[in-house]
Amino acid sequence: MPENLNEFIRELSEIYDRDSNDTYISIYLNKDANKKFIERRIKACESILQGEELKNFTNSMKDIEDVIKKNKGNNIAIFTSHKHNFLKYLSLNVKIKNLLIVDSSPYLRPLARIHDEWESFTLLLVNSNYAKIFSISMGQVENTKKLSADIMNKHKKGGFSQARFNRLRKGAIHEFLSEVIEALQKRADERIIIAGPGQAKLQLKSMLPKNLEDHLVETIDVNIDDEKELLKESIHLVSEKEKQKSHEAVQHLKQEILKDGLAAYGIEETRDAVKNGQVELLIIEKDCKLPGWICEHCQLVKQGTNETCPYCGKKTSKVDILEEILEFAERTDAEIEFTDDEEIAKLGHIGAILRFK
Ligand SMILES: [Zn+2]
Numbered sequence: 292m293p294e295n296l297n298e299f300i301r302e303l304s305e306i307y308d309r310d311s312n313d314t315y316i317s318i319y320l321n322k323d324a325n326k327k328f329i330e331r332r333i334k335a336c337e338s339i340l341q342g343e344e345l346k347n348f349t350n351s352m353k354d355i356e357d358v359i360k361k362n363k364g365n366n367i368a369i370f371t372s373h374k375h376n377f378l379k380y381l382s383l384n385v386k387i388k389n390l391l392i393v394d395s396s397p398y399l400r401p402l403a404r405i406h407d408e409w410e411s412f413t414l415l416l417v418n419s420n421y422a423k424i425f426s427i428s429m430g431q432v433e434n435t436k437k438l439s440a441d442i443m444n445k446h447k448k449g450g451f452s453q454a455r456f457n458r459l460r461k462g463a464i465h466e467f468l469s470e471v472i473e474a475l476q477k478r479a480d481e482r483i484i485i486a487g488p489g490q491a492k493l494q495l496k497s498m499l500p501k502n503l504e505d506h507l508v509e510t511i512d513v514n515i516d517d518e519k520e521l522l523k524e525s526i527h528l529v530s531e532k533e534k535q536k537s538h539e540a541v542q543h544l545k546q547e548i549l550k551d552g553l554a555a556y557g558i559e560e561t562r563d564a565v566k567n568g569q570v571e572l573l574i575i576e577k578d579c580k581l582p583g584w585i586c587e588h589c590q591l592v593k594q595g596t597n598e599t600c601p602y603c604g605k606k607t608s609k610v611d612i613l614e615e616i617l618e619f620a621e622r623t624d625a626e627i628e629f630t631d632d633e634e635i636a637k638l639g640h641i642g643a644i645l646r647f648k
């Protein structure tokens with residue numbers, strides 16, 4: 292799993308074959324995938340592809356055999372084109388739908404959706420002398436960092452006064468929590484959940500600088516031994532937050548449309564806005580696919596069917612037009628939000644909040 296899934300998607304979105312169709316192969320393979328799935332898809336593609344493209348397909352499939360073998364037991368996404376000497380893959384912690392797709396560019400929609408739905412976040416488990424920071428990616432713990440401090444809990448008899456002891460103890464806790472906050476800053480762009488028993492977490496919360504406070508999802512009161520349950524609960528919380536975010540995105544889009552503001556909706560309008568680099572946030576209906584065609588040579592995309600490009604006369608490829616708009620959007624660094632909100636279907640299955648108009 293690459294450090295930054297977003298970067299990975301962006302890099303792939305830059306890739307397309309200008310001169311010939313059907314030369315990139317994208318495979319999404321679940322770890323429990325039946326061998327027959329891939330055999331059946333290979334057969335189907337081989338019976339349709341011809342000449343150059345068939346040769347490239349056969350060679351590319353040879354290239355990836357090794358990758359599949361090496362990654363047995365993992366869910367894996369592979370993008371390849373032998374002709375372009377191109378092979379990239381990554382293993383995924385979440386269950387994926389098996390796919391083998393031949394197209395003029397890597398097929399990115401499932402990856403983009405994983406990125407949207409399985410946001411990485413940070414979970415902090417803390418009390419006054421112990422902290423554990425979990426980095427969670429695609430619903431699994433990627434790594435943990437432990438911090439602890441030696442803080443006196445009881446006033447020993449003799450020596451200094453109770454008041455002085457309390458002061459020292461307070462200072463030590465404050466120092467420890469500051470150290471924890473410093474560690475959190477390393478993952479400052481992620482959502483944060485703070486959990487723990489008692490007061491320490493609340494004290495830490497009150498000490499958070501603005502940039503971290505803005506990313507705080509929730510503070511949970513929890514027994515420090517119950518890590519498993521806590522992980523489950525926090526993954527649930529973040530996924531609820533994601534659902535809420537996608538709902539809000541659609542509401543925002545509707546508001547902008549009503550006041551004729553910074554919005555585009557429907558295939559044509561959204562496609563044009565994406566190509567102009569105007570899109571801040573692209574909103575796509577989750578499971579919708581719409582037939583369209585692309586001329587990779589002219590980078591022209593339209594709904595419906597058309598065998599040859601009306602501008603250059605080259606052969607076009609059949610595509611899912613939503614996928615093509617998504618790929619354009621990834622190239623411009625737009626954020627992507629998938630939604631199953633019914634309203635987006637009414638607005639033409641796709642829309643965008645714009646940076647400018
Ligand atoms: Zn063309």
